[in-house]
Amino acid sequence: MIDTLYQDIHISEDLQQVHSVILNQLDDSTPFIRDALSDLVKNTGKMLRPALLLISAQFGSVEKEKVFRLAAAVELLHMATLVHDDIIDQAPTRRGIPTLHSRFDPRTAVLLGDFLFTRSFQLASQYTDIETGRYIAGIVNSICESEIRQHNNFTFYTTNFKEYHRRIMGKTAALFALSAYVGAHESTVDERCTHRLKKIGYNLGAGFQIIDDILDFSDRSDGTGKGTGTDIRQGIVNLPLLYALQRDSGSLEKKLSRRPKNGRRLKQIISTTKELHGIERARTVAHSYTDKALHSIHLLPPGNAQDSLKQFTSYLLQRKY
Amino acid sequence: MIDTLYQDIHISEDLQQVHSVILNQLDDSTPFIRDALSDLVKNTGKMLRPALLLISAQFGSVEKEKVFRLAAAVELLHMATLVHDDIIDQAPTRRGIPTLHSRFDPRTAVLLGDFLFTRSFQLASQYTDIETGRYIAGIVNSICESEIRQHNNFTFYTTNFKEYHRRIMGKTAALFALSAYVGAHESTVDERCTHRLKKIGYNLGAGFQIIDDILDFSDRSDGTGKGTGTDIRQGIVNLPLLYALQRDSGSLEKKLSRRPKNGRRLKQIISTTKELHGIERARTVAHSYTDKALHSIHLLPPGNAQDSLKQFTSYLLQRKY
Numbered sequence: 001m002i003d004t005l006y007q008d009i010h011i012s013e014d015l016q017q018v019h020s021v022i023l024n025q026l027d028d029s030t031p032f033i034r035d036a037l038s039d040l041v042k043n044t045g046k047m048l049r050p051a052l053l054l055i056s057a058q059f060g061s062v063e064k065e066k067v068f069r070l071a072a073a074v075e076l077l078h079m080a081t082l083v084h085d086d087i088i089d090q091a092p093t094r095r096g097i098p099t100l101h102s103r104f105d106p107r108t109a110v111l112l113g114d115f116l117f118t119r120s121f122q123l124a125s126q127y128t129d130i131e132t133g134r135y136i137a138g139i140v141n142s143i144c145e146s147e148i149r150q151h152n153n154f155t156f157y158t159t160n161f162k163e164y165h166r167r168i169m170g171k172t173a174a175l176f177a178l179s180a181y182v183g184a185h186e187s188t189v190d191e192r193c194t195h196r197l198k199k200i201g202y203n204l205g206a207g208f209q210i211i212d213d214i215l216d217f218s219d220r221s222d223g224t225g226k227g228t229g230t231d232i233r234q235g236i237v238n239l240p241l242l243y244a245l246q247r248d249s250g251s252l253e254k255k256l257s258r259r260p261k262n263g264r265r266l267k268q269i270i271s272t273t274k275e276l277h278g279i280e281r282a283r284t285v286a287h288s289y290t291d292k293a294l295h296s297i298h299l300l301p302p303g304n305a306q307d308s309l310k311q312f313t314s315y316l317l318q319r320k321y
Numbered sequence: 322m323i324d325t326l327y328q329d330i331h332i333s334e335d336l337q338q339v340h341s342v343i344l345n346q347l348d349d350s351t352p353f354i355r356d357a358l359s360d361l362v363k364n365t366g367k368m369l370r371p372a373l374l375l376i377s378a379q380f381g382s383v384e385k386e387k388v389f390r391l392a393a394a395v396e397l398l399h400m401a402t403l404v405h406d407d408i409i410d411q412a413p414t415r416r417g418i419p420t421l422h423s424r425f426d427p428r429t430a431v432l433l434g435d436f437l438f439t440r441s442f443q444l445a446s447q448y449t450d451i452e453t454g455r456y457i458a459g460i461v462n463s464i465c466e467s468e469i470r471q472h473n474n475f476t477f478y479t480t481n482f483k484e485y486h487r488r489i490m491g492k493t494a495a496l497f498a499l500s501a502y503v504g505a506h507e508s509t510v511d512e513r514c515t516h517r518l519k520k521i522g523y524n525l526g527a528g529f530q531i532i533d534d535i536l537d538f539s540d541r542s543d544g545t546g547k548g549t550g551t552d553i554r555q556g557i558v559n560l561p562l563l564y565a566l567q568r569d570s571g572s573l574e575k576k577l578s579r580r581p582k583n584g585r586r587l588k589q590i591i592s593t594t595k596e597l598h599g600i601e602r603a604r605t606v607a608h609s610y611t612d613k614a615l616h617s618i619h620l621l622p623p624g625n626a627q628d629s630l631k632q633f634t635s636y637l638l639q640r641k642y
Contacts, residue, residue: 033469084431107409108469110431114405114438115465121442122458125451133454134446141439148354148432 002046005315009308011054014068018050021072025119036104036112039097040079048316049074049179052204055312056183056197058305066127070186073124074179077140080116081175083109085147091230124182132185139178146170150236164242168209169202176205193300200296200309207289208316213238214282215320217270229266232256239285241269244278252276290317323367326636330629332375335389339371342393346440357425357433360418361400369637370395370500373525376633377504377518379626387448391507394445395500398461401437402468402496404430409468410555445503453506460499467491471557485563489530490523497526514621521617521630528610529637534559535603536641538591550587553577560606562590565599573597611638 006012022041026034050071057067085091086099087109093099101109117140125133146167180201184194216231217240231238237245237256244252252272255265273279293313300306327333343362347355371392378388406412407420408430414420422430438461446454467488501522505515537552538561552559558566558577565573573593576586594600614634621627 030466030470033466084435087428087431106427110405110408110434111465111469113431113435115462115469117435117438118458118462118465122455122462125455125458128451130446130449130451130454133451134443137439137443137446141436141443144432144436144439145351145354148429148436149351 001319002315005311006051009055009311011051011308014054014064015047015050015071017064017068018047018054018071018075019044021068021123022075025072025076025123029115033112033115036100036108037116040083040094040100043095043097044075044079045095047075048208049078049175051312052176052201053179053183055305055308056180056189056201057187058308059184059193059197059300060187060189062187067183067186069123069127070182071179073120073127074175074182076116076120076123077136078175080113080120081143081147083113083116087113128182128186132182135181136178139174142170143174146174161242164237164239165206168206172209172212173202173205176208177201180204196296196300200293203289203293203296204313204316207286207293210239210282210286210289211317211319213240214279214286216240217273217279229262229270232266232269233262239282240273240278242278243281244273244276247276248272286317322640323636326632327372330376330632332372332629335375335385336368336371336392338385338389339368339375339392339396340365342389342444343396346393346397346444350436354433354436357421357429358437361404361415361421364416364418365396365400366416368396369529370399370496372633373497373522374500374504376626376629377501377510377522378508379629380505380514380518380621381508381510383508388504388507390444390448391503392500394441394448395496395503397437397441397444398457399496401434401441402464404434404437406468408434410551412551449503449507453503456502457499460495463491464495467495482563485558485560486527489527493530493533494523494526497529498522501525517617517621521614524610524614524617525634525637528607528614531560531603531607531610532638532640534561535600535607537561538594538600550583550591553587553590554583560603561594561599563599564602565594565597568597569593607638 003012006015022044026037026041029037053071053074054067082094083100086094087101087106090101091099092102099109100112104112121133121136124136128136149163150167150171177198178201181194181198184197189197213231216229216238219228232241235256241252241256245256252269255269255272258265290313294310297306297309297313300309324333327336343365347358347362350358374392374395375388403415404421407415408422408427411422412420413423420430421433425433442454442457445457449457470484471488471492498519499522502515502519505518510518534552537550537559540549553562556577562573562577566577573590576590576593579586611634615631618627618630618634621630
């Protein structure tokens, strides 16, 4: 489905080029690093962030080689967060392949994540100005802060809606906004339009994250490598759960407080969340973020870039995995 | 001893300012991050890297506020590597206080290290140009590569002198060179002198690392928080061991191949290394790096900065912990 979309909006070949840049980053590394990261870089996922960067760049004009490299830097950054997230989540597989920390050990995974982080900064700094470099470093720092917040404060004892939105804005939405901003800024889109694209990135990212929360309640053993109820098992209260807890008479809270949360208990949590309309209400919020994004997209200059961004937005809302 | 040196070369107050910048970095973070990192940032060690940066900056003229912030960025970078190193080494304490991964958990420590990494990039990017930003990202990427090399290839089965030098050049020496380079570059020291200071940084860092290897064979329960034989226990072949293995008739190799390497076996490894003149020969190499540094220092413009750098170099070679 995503491949068809990329063909429709004519960015498939460009994304191939971005992928080549990513693969090239490994070529001058040590044999161990090349081998360790080869599965991860070969099996990139949907490449949503580079795609958003490429589309945003289409609102202006830019040297293609430069934009490919910046899109690759954004994807490397995303990969770095995935590698460290996997250690944090203790996930055994990612995209169907064993995670680095399970294939080697958590220590090697820490370093490989650091390698990807710094290689991303290195690549970005070769093709952008200090202002964008500063912006990227700031965003990535705030992503780390949000991750720490999630890992340490974000159990159902302390969670509220404000905290939830702060978390998704600081994490997923921030990286989408970064992608849109860098694409626009580097193709000398005017300041107002750049600002608008960045805001669209935020809203798309927030909507994307909520859909991801919702998908945590469905069977995802089909390709993401992420099982059902990953958030729940880790004690993360995502949006459907938050809404369900609002209408809960105590039984859901009780189930959530017990460990381990797998098997029968996990099934009960999922079905109670559905019964209490948690998923429905979360979907409404996802739609409202996407609507905000669409509203802003309509204010952008009409043309191919605008059409592509509409299609991309519609895909994000409808995705099934 | 280090405090006396800093007073003698008149950088004590400047280092206090650098420390304030580091403390300020936590002020706008979340309460959890402030609390988690407060011990680490309050108990900075010898601050050798910021000191080298400040001394190098004295060869030119620079706005002090700027140089304090860049020195703080370098120390934050060093702290980030310490946090991730502690996870990798599974060290229970650092500078006498519990390490982050033992106080919280390895996952939180990964993220706190990431936070320090990105905050360092953020701070540096606010006060430098894209060229230096690129240089910093490149160096830090190569430090990660060296760490991975150490962790995965660096057992006594694969170690040789070439590999050893590549490792210390890529890791400790690279961060010393970075400090010297940034200090010189930002205070508009001429290109030749900047290049020379960078080279001095490399040699000082290499000498420093070898002295560190040697100190691994002495009782260091006095303040570093690092016990005796930390490298040996982790299966890292440092320079004294490499030299000892060269003259070994097989008994040392046999002891090294057995686990666990603590108690009586550790004592045997240490005494055999000493008997086989491993420490003596490593000390000669450390001196030769320092001599190279001193030779280059003599070629720098004479004055207070040159004198300070000489004293700093002499301290590095003589340190006992």
